[in-house]
Amino acid sequence: MMELNELKSVWKHPEAGSKNNEELRQMLVQAKIPVLRQIQRQTIVESFALGVFLVCYYSMFDGQQKTLMVNLLLVAVGIMTIVHSIYGYILVNTPDGKSCNLLASLQRREKQIRYFALLSVALRTVFAIALIIFFTENPVLNTARSIALIFVILVFALQMTMLMQIWIGRLKKIRKIIEDFNTLR
Numbered sequence: 001m002m003e004l005n006e007l008k009s010v011w012k013h014p015e016a017g018s019k020n021n022e023e024l025r026q027m028l029v030q031a032k033i034p035v036l037r038q039i040q041r042q043t044i045v046e047s048f049a050l051g052v053f054l055v056c057y058y059s060m061f062d063g064q065q066k067t068l069m070v071n072l073l074l075v076a077v078g079i080m081t082i083v084h085s086i087y088g089y090i091l092v093n094t095p096d097g098k099s100c101n102l103l104a105s106l107q108r109r110e111k112q113i114r115y116f117a118l119l120s121v122a123l124r125t126v127f128a129i130a131l132i133i134f135f136t137e138n139p140v141l142n143t144a145r146s147i148a149l150i151f152v153i154l155v156f157a158l159q160m161t162m163l164m165q166i167w168i169g170r171l172k173k174i175r176k177i178i179e180d181f182n183t184l185r
Contacts, residue, residue: 036092047085054078077130081123103181110174117167128156
């Protein structure tokens with residue numbers, strides 16, 4: 001019975017200020033918002049897949065038969081995309097230390113993620129264009145290859161549309177969290 005009385009006492013008289021702002025921020029970082037976890041997972045998978053492609057493309061897809069400019073374009077855009085993904089990983093895993101105000105921190109993070117998303121879609125689009133240029137340099141285009149090329153372009157367009165929808169959904173979730181914080185004020 002003594003434990004119950006102690007529990008009631010602690011419940012009625014909690015220690016004021018038992019957690020400072022830094023401890024609360026660390027708890028938030030450790031809890032990981034699901035949207036941020038999804039972004040983290042996506043950046044890891046995309047970076048790994050793109051890295052494997054860049055290591056293997058030259059020998060697997062006859063990169064030596066393509067011009068230097070096309071090879072450089074593909075590699076440069078691929079590396080920029082990987083660097084951007086690494087930036088996204090860091091963005092998601094680094095807490096905002098500029099403010100003790102959680103709402104202001106979330107608003108800054110939302111703006112950073114919006115910029116990241118825009119650049120992410122743009123880089124993926126440029127990479128898709130570089131891939132199409134790479135694979136269409138030198139081949140003789142007959143009817144079958146033309147149909148295959150149109151199919152690939154449609155698949156890339158669908159992927160970019162889906163990627164934009166994913167980012168729009170993520171940003172809406174983050175904005176909803178910010179709106180929820182605003183209603184608590």
